[in-house]
Amino acid sequence: MPSLNLNGYTDLPPGKVASIVTYLEMKERPRLRQLARPAEWRLQGLSGDLDRYRALFRRVGEPWLWFSRALMPERTLREIIGNPDVEALALVDDAQDFGLLELDFRKPDECELSFFGLVPERIGSGAGRFLMNEAIRRAFRRKISRFFVHTCSLDHPAALSFYRRSGFVPYRQAIEVADDPRLKGFLSRSAAPQVPIFLPGNRVDP
Numbered sequence: 001m002p003s004l005n006l007n008g009y010t011d012l013p014p015g016k017v018a019s020i021v022t023y024l025e026m027k028e029r030p031r032l033r034q035l036a037r038p039a040e041w042r043l044q045g046l047s048g049d050l051d052r053y054r055a056l057f058r059r060v061g062e063p064w065l066w067f068s069r070a071l072m073p074e075r076t077l078r079e080i081i082g083n084p085d086v087e088a089l090a091l092v093d094d095a096q097d098f099g100l101l102e103l104d105f106r107k108p109d110e111c112e113l114s115f116f117g118l119v120p121e122r123i124g125s126g127a128g129r130f131l132m133n134e135a136i137r138r139a140f141r142r143k144i145s146r147f148f149v150h151t152c153s154l155d156h157p158a159a160l161s162f163y164r165r166s167g168f169v170p171y172r173q174a175i176e177v178a179d180d181p182r183l184k185g186f187l188s189r190s191a192a193p194q195v196p197i198f199l200p201g202n203r204v205d206p
């Protein structure tokens with residue numbers, strides 16, 4: 001097993017992906033950033049509809065290698081999104097689901113923004129700001145002392161600055177190394193083509 005060099009580079013074994021994770025939090029509700037938005041945007045609960053949740057999770061997360069929910073057993077996932085202390089919501093317009101928001105209040109006094117994102121074709125349209133304003137409103141509707149989130153360097157490159165503009169403050173960083181979910185069959189080989197798949201012998205999957 002290679003040990004982590006905290007003053008330079010550490011080679012990764014083939015089949016692994018690495019990222020820098022940044023944890024952020026806000027302790028009180030910030031002023032919401034203004035946005036004019038189409039009247040047809042609204043949120044719908046997903047708690048009873050696992051297939052719809054999974055389809056949206058995949059459309060939002062696959063380009064950024066989100067795999068935690070893709071590999072989770074159905075029963076576990078059903079219990080989480082059906083929990084009254086979890087709000088799993090789709091951002092919808094008249095045509096389709098195009099954003100995912102999940103708030104987790106299961107720990108007393110706190111709220112985790114556990115999943116947040118748009119389908120790729122709706123990024124940069126103002127919908128992210130709309131969804132974040134909804135997230136903040138809903139989080140602070142309950143009595144919490146902390147609203148927190150983490151994002152990693154595999155996520156959209158604008159995510160970290162978007163969170164900071166939203167009022168989240170970074171408080172911790174970590175390095176995460178995981179099996180490449182595309183090699184384990186949890187995501188398709190064509191997911192996240194911007195992140196090369198390293199095979200044994202440091203060959204790269206075409």
Ligand SMILES: CC(C)(COP(=O)(O)OP(=O)(O)OC[C@H]1O[C@@H](n2cnc3c(N)ncnc32)[C@H](O)[C@@H]1OP(=O)(O)O)[C@@H](O)C(=O)NCCC(=O)NCCS
Nearest residue numbers: 033116117118123124125126127128129151155156159162
């Ligand atoms: C992170 C993410 C949600 C950010 O969303 P986004 O689409 O870039 O954000 P928006 O376009 O809504 O907002 C960005 C800014 O542009 C403005 N804007 C963009 N298009 C606009 C429009 N048509 N009308 C008005 N304002 C607009 C917004 O008001 C906002 O301004 P502000 O930040 O100064 O308040 C998005 O990149 C995403 O879904 N990424 C993939 C998943 C991901 O990485 N999630 C985060 C990790 S967990």
